[in-house]
Amino acid sequence: MVDVRSGLGEALPPPEVEDVELYHPHSWWTRYVFSQDAKIIAIQYATTAIAIGMVALVLSWLMRLQLGFPDTFQLVDAEAYYQFITMHGMIMVIYLLTALFLGGFGNYLIPLMVGARDMVFPYANMLSYWIYLLAVLVLVASFFAPGGPTGAGWTLYPPQALLSGTPGGKDWGIILMLSSLIIFIIGFTMGGLNYVVTVLQGRARGMTLMRMPLTVWGIFTATVMALLAFPALFVACVMMLFDRLLGTSFFMPAIVEMGEQLPYGGGSPILFQHLFWFFGHPEVYIVALPAFGIVSDLISTHARKNIFGYRMMVWAIVIIGGLSFVVWAHHMYVSGMNPYFGFFFATTTLIIAVPTAIKVYNWVLTLWRGNIHLTLPMLFALAFIVTFVNGGLTGLFLGNVVVDVPLSDTMFVVAHFHMVMGVAPILVIFGAIYHWYPKITGRMLDETLGQIHFWITFIGAYGIFFPMHYLGLIGVPRRYYELGETAFVPDSVHTLNAFISIMALIVGAAQIVLLFNLVWSLRHGREAGGNPWRATTLEWQTPETPPPHGNWGKELPVVYRWAYDYSVPGAPEDFIPQNQPAPSRVSHEAAS
Amino acid sequence: MAVVVILVLLALGSVLFHVLSPWWWTPIASNWNYIDNTIIITFWITGIAFVAVVLFMAYCVFRFRHRPGNTADYEPENRRLESWLATGTTLGVAAMLAPGLFVWHQFITVPEGAAEVEVVGQQWLWNFRLPGADGKLGTTDARDVTPDNPLGLNRNDAASLDDVIVEAGELHLPVGKPVKVLLRSVDVLHDFYVPEFRAKMDMVPGMITYFWFTPTRTGTFEVLCAELCGVGHPQMRGTVVVDTEDDYRAWLAEQQTFSQLTASSDGDSTATAVAAATAQSEAP
Numbered sequence: 001m002v003d004v005r006s007g008l009g010e011a012l013p014p015p016e017v018e019d020v021e022l023y024h025p026h027s028w029w030t031r032y033v034f035s036q037d038a039k040i041i042a043i044q045y046a047t048t049a050i051a052i053g054m055v056a057l058v059l060s061w062l063m064r065l066q067l068g069f070p071d072t073f074q075l076v077d078a079e080a081y082y083q084f085i086t087m088h089g090m091i092m093v094i095y096l097l098t099a100l101f102l103g104g105f106g107n108y109l110i111p112l113m114v115g116a117r118d119m120v121f122p123y124a125n126m127l128s129y130w131i132y133l134l135a136v137l138v139l140v141a142s143f144f145a146p147g148g149p150t151g152a153g154w155t156l157y158p159p160q161a162l163l164s165g166t167p168g169g170k171d172w173g174i175i176l177m178l179s180s181l182i183i184f185i186i187g188f189t190m191g192g193l194n195y196v197v198t199v200l201q202g203r204a205r206g207m208t209l210m211r212m213p214l215t216v217w218g219i220f221t222a223t224v225m226a227l228l229a230f231p232a233l234f235v236a237c238v239m240m241l242f243d244r245l246l247g248t249s250f251f252m253p254a255i256v257e258m259g260e261q262l263p264y265g266g267g268s269p270i271l272f273q274h275l276f277w278f279f280g281h282p283e284v285y286i287v288a289l290p291a292f293g294i295v296s297d298l299i300s301t302h303a304r305k306n307i308f309g310y311r312m313m314v315w316a317i318v319i320i321g322g323l324s325f326v327v328w329a330h331h332m333y334v335s336g337m338n339p340y341f342g343f344f345f346a347t348t349t350l351i352i353a354v355p356t357a358i359k360v361y362n363w364v365l366t367l368w369r370g371n372i373h374l375t376l377p378m379l380f381a382l383a384f385i386v387t388f389v390n391g392g393l394t395g396l397f398l399g400n401v402v403v404d405v406p407l408s409d410t411m412f413v414v415a416h417f418h419m420v421m422g423v424a425p426i427l428v429i430f431g432a433i434y435h436w437y438p439k440i441t442g443r444m445l446d447e448t449l450g451q452i453h454f455w456i457t458f459i460g461a462y463g464i465f466f467p468m469h470y471l472g473l474i475g476v477p478r479r480y481y482e483l484g485e486t487a488f489v490p491d492s493v494h495t496l497n498a499f500i501s502i503m504a505l506i507v508g509a510a511q512i513v514l515l516f517n518l519v520w521s522l523r524h525g526r527e528a529g530g531n532p533w534r535a536t537t538l539e540w541q542t543p544e545t546p547p548p549h550g551n552w553g554k555e556l557p558v559v560y561r562w563a564y565d566y567s568v569p570g571a572p573e574d575f576i577p578q579n580q581p582a583p584s585r586v587s588h589e590a591a592s
Numbered sequence: 593m594a595v596v597v598i599l600v601l602l603a604l605g606s607v608l609f610h611v612l613s614p615w616w617w618t619p620i621a622s623n624w625n626y627i628d629n630t631i632i633i634t635f636w637i638t639g640i641a642f643v644a645v646v647l648f649m650a651y652c653v654f655r656f657r658h659r660p661g662n663t664a665d666y667e668p669e670n671r672r673l674e675s676w677l678a679t680g681t682t683l684g685v686a687a688m689l690a691p692g693l694f695v696w697h698q699f700i701t702v703p704e705g706a707a708e709v710e711v712v713g714q715q716w717l718w719n720f721r722l723p724g725a726d727g728k729l730g731t732t733d734a735r736d737v738t739p740d741n742p743l744g745l746n747r748n749d750a751a752s753l754d755d756v757i758v759e760a761g762e763l764h765l766p767v768g769k770p771v772k773v774l775l776r777s778v779d780v781l782h783d784f785y786v787p788e789f790r791a792k793m794d795m796v797p798g799m800i801t802y803f804w805f806t807p808t809r810t811g812t813f814e815v816l817c818a819e820l821c822g823v824g825h826p827q828m829r830g831t832v833v834v835d836t837e838d839d840y841r842a843w844l845a846e847q848q849t850f851s852q853l854t855a856s857s858d859g860d861s862t863a864t865a866v867a868a869a870t871a872q873s874e875a876p
């Protein structure tokens with residue numbers, strides 16, 4: 001225990017790696033555009049991710065208009081609807097959330113939080129961003145290609161993804177989608193190796209692994225997982241491209257399309273599903289673990305209390321990360337795979353619920369006897385817990401193989417995954433933006449605008465996705481661009497759909513408030529100072545705010561304690577920075 | 593403080609919505625009320641957990657919100673509490689998993705003597721095949737699919753010849769008899785889904801999948817496709833009619849067998865030509 005919180009008695013280990021000279025930019029271009037500074041790269045990643053995310057948001061409006069008012073607006077036909085769900089889903093999951101959490105927050109926070117000057121391979125880090133940008137451009141190009149983007153659903157299941165009944169199947173859409181994913185993975189790997197090696201090799205003296213803030217643990221574990229999971233998607237994409245372009249049959253059995261025999265044979269559509277979900281399930285946690293980590297730090301900082309059960313939290317992150325590689329087929333209970341797999345995957349899936357629940361308990365127990373400041377980051381953290389618990393609990397329905405049978409492929413699933421991996425992580429992103437914006441820009445975001453943004457987003461998003469579960473319970477399938485006349489669906493469902501759509505429009509519009517706030521506060525925000533939240537972690541202790549290239553000035557910081565010395569009894573202030581040696585005698589005694 | 597009120601309202605509102613809203617599953621028409629029961633157990637356990645967590649949070653925010661002079665406790669760990677909670681959660685999870693796996697075992701164990709029917713999906717309609725007098729379905733291959741053999745039956749397999757084929761029509765089933773539904777597709781993935789039966793399963797080209805159930809009441813039920821299969825996905829509808837035994841037999845007697853169908857498409861006798869004409873006018 002003592003070694004986690006403070007290591008007074010021990011001699012500080014000598015630095016493992018000598019402080020290195022960083023690359024010095026010579027021009028505006030190398031300083032701000034082709035920059036090798038992780039903080040600039042982070043901002044580039046974040047801006048690109050948010051920009052493409054706005055496209056996904058607008059697509060969701062169009063889809064909701066179609067679902068809510070199928071006969072009023074003729075904006076979207078069947079083809080467009082399927083293209084939109086595909087692009088919306090893929091953009092949200094990969095190009096927004098993955099890129100923003102790892103490329104954005106990872107780049108900004110890892111070096112600062114572990115006390116490094118930069119990522120260990122700055123050049124590869126820079127390449128990583130530009131390759132990501134290329135992937136985004138290839139993806140966007142498919143909107144303008146003949147035939148438009150693919151409408152195969154974000155899961156891209158063959159054979160339909162490659163056939164003419166699906167938009168883009170025989171045109172450019174699917175080719176560009178697969179190419180874009182391949183490019184994304186190449187770029188991500190360059191960034192990901194950086195994050196991992198920086199955490200393992202670039203930490204400041206005294207920053208043991210068990211003293212790292214949970215944010216770093218979350219991003220680190222997620223990155224390791226991504227490096228292991230993305231290759232499965234990579235090969236699946238390459239094989240599928242071969243099927244489409246070279247006429248191989250990895251995933252294509254003998255097929256009769258509209259009465260015509262196709263020259264395919266012998267392949268397995270289910271093999272693709274296994275590869276896809278071997279990536280796809282860990283992907284859920286690649287998005288969730290950084291959110292878990294970040295929200296832990298937000299709660300601890302703004303409740304002025306150490307995170308409850310730090311070591312348990314670290315182990316829970318690691319265990320969830322490991323287990324999430326053996327649950328993938330819970331997405332395939334009704335895929336036609338060997339039904340006996342169901343026993344195994346239902347069991348592993350429900351086992352994951354235990355470490356996940358422990359995380360939730362520890363967050364709320366951190367609030368217990370805290371000194372809770374209801375700042376914007378704290379509000380978003382509370383909202384995260386609500387939506388995450390809600391979405392996590394509905395996961396127990398879908399993970400429990402036999403319960404999944406009636407619910408799978410219905411709107412229940414759509415509601416579940418939006419709650420747990422759409423809304424919940426995005427709420428954390430918002431909280432994190434309000435929390436770290438002062439460090440990134442030196443100014444606070446506007447509080448009133450933030451409150452408006454928070455309340456509409458939280459209540460609105462819950463109002464969209466909570467009732468949606470019941471559509472699925474009735475039996476409304478997902479990916480239906482119109483329900484038409486369906487005997488078992490009562491008329492009231494159309495009213496509910498209209499309600500959900502109106503909420504979706506409002507919530508979407510509320511994001512404009514955030515965007516405005518981000519721009520407006522750059523100039524007009526209140527001056528933040530170096531450590532406005534009175535936080536303990538290293539990024540708040542930089543000599544300058546915003547931190548310049550190299551972060552720390554002359555001397556690298558030295559770490560004397562864990563990241564959670566809030567409200568230590570006897571200490572003069574209610575927080576002790578990680579790099580402060582002084583009154584730690586007190587905390588040391590309190591600990592023993 | 594507003595956040596305390598909202599959290600409480602949200603927890604209670606969700607429960608009220610669950611209880612009072614008109615949106616609930618469609619009345620069941622199969623033996624899988626075990627599934628419904630497992631869902632109910634899961635609703636109870638998860639519902640209690642959800643309300644408990646949200647209300648506890650609301651209480652913490654109310655009780656421990658920042659006021660001048662407040663300080664937080666310093667309590668890094670509490671082994672006992674943590675293991676208590678972990679144990680409780682494990683028990684709750686086990687209480688859901690155990691019945692779930694039990695019912696799953698039933699779900700995948702087809703009872704002896706279940707009747708077999710085959711559903712064949714293609715973009716974007718449903719075909720059905722029932723074994724003929726021999727009680728056996730003949731073998732098939734997607735490569736054998738031709739305009740006059742749309743399901744790809746093997747002409748050299750004697751068991752095929754008397755198979756009853758329903759092209760893009762209704763499937764009838766007798767009430768109270770367990771049936772094993774064999775699923776096949778000739779083009780892309782589809783999924784045979786009748787909400788009232790609670791069961792569904794993907795249809796995968798190149799393989800045969802299955803599920804079983806026992807229809808428990810007569811009536812007409814809509815078949816939906818539950819796996820994205822291209823632009824016609826939401827329009828891919830079919831009908832299952834659950835009949836009394838007598839009605840079922842009467843319906844079955846009217847259906848065409850494979851050999852009748854092939855003979856009629858050769859069109860060499862007036863009788864079969866008439867049958868062909870009827871078959872065509874039936875097809876929508």
Ligand code: HEM
Pocket residue numbers: 060061063064067085086088089090092093097152153154155414417418421422423426464478479480481504507508
């Ligand atoms: C206000 C915000 C959002 C709204 C209104 C919205 C709406 C929708 C709608 C209407 C669909 C199609 C449902 C269907 O017909 O099956 C959909 C699908 C999807 N959404 Fe969202 N969404 C939102 C945010 C997000 C976020 C943040 C994510 C990130 C994880 C996300 C991920 C997905 C995915 C993966 C799909 C599935 C696409 C597919 O079926 O292939 N959405 N969303």
Ligand SMILES: [Cu+2]
Pocket residue numbers: 713716781782783817818819820821825828
């Ligand atoms: Cu279909």
Ligand SMILES: [Cu+2]
Pocket residue numbers: 781782783817818819820821822824825826828
């Ligand atoms: Cu379909």
